[in-house]
């Protein structure tokens with residue numbers, strides 16, 4: 740199988756803070772690059788891929804704070820790095836940036852062969868290329884500055900939709916996306932308040948109860964972990 744080079748902004752071990760797998764120990768791999776342009780994005784340091792910021796794996800693993808620095812590695816180097824770092828988590832979350840800018844089939848297959856489970860966090864604006872056993876969380880981004888449409892194929896692939904919400908309009912946007920699926924809804928739909936705002940959280944709680952959807956909080960931010 741051909742290998743795929745990945746540009747990696749962060750590698751760390753923590754607890755999955757969001758969505759269906761909240762609470763699961765996980766290795767996070769944050770890929771560099773995202774053209775979507777959400778104004779409230781909490782990882783803006785991953786947006787640009789500028790080779791002036793290319794560095795080593797060691798420098799990225801030991802980053803003192805968020806930065807645009809990244810390293811390049813293929814799936815074999817990623818697996819070797821996890822083993823070298825002696826990580827104990829067996830769940831790998833591939834996020835970004837926008838991870839679906841990359842072909843994630845080689846990485847997800849290799850990780851599955853070595854006993855890991857995998858999850859992708861994506862905006863749904865790129866075709867999702869990964870192993871069939873990967874858990875795909877689509878957090879759809881509608882009408883953002885980058886002008887990229889949410890793909891129906893990504894919504895159909897989603898094991899979980901995790902929709903960021905600050906106002907009623909965002910719930911209406913989700914309704915319009917779900918209408919495209921003609922009743923074939925993903926098994927799990929959750930709403931996530933944007934930036935822990937109290938008004939957003941109140942709206943999400945009310946809507947989740949009305950619709951029988953799940954609440955997703957960014958729990959890592961409440962307990963001060965990565």
Ligand SMILES: C[S@@+](CC[C@H](N)C(=O)[O-])C[C@H]1O[C@@H](n2cnc3c(N)ncnc32)[C@H](O)[C@@H]1O
Nearest residue numbers: 779780781782835836837860861862878933934
């Ligand atoms: C930083 S994004 C990276 C993955 C991918 N680009 C995406 O948007 O799904 C990871 C998750 O964080 C969420 N997120 C980003 N900024 C947020 C914020 N300020 N409040 C709540 N959720 C946020 C996104 O919606 C997504 O579910």
Ligand SMILES: Nc1nc2[nH]cc(C(=O)O)c2c(=O)[nH]1
Nearest residue numbers: 754755756757834860959965
């Ligand atoms: N603990 C923790 N959980 C997360 N779930 C999704 C995250 C992301 O940035 O994609 C994230 C993150 O950055 N940290």
Ligand code: SF4
Nearest residue numbers: 773775776777780862
């Ligand atoms: S799609 Fe994801 S990484 Fe890109 S700007 Fe939006 S929240 Fe940030």
Ligand SMILES: [Mg+2]
Nearest residue numbers: 781782957965
């Ligand atoms: Mg995050």
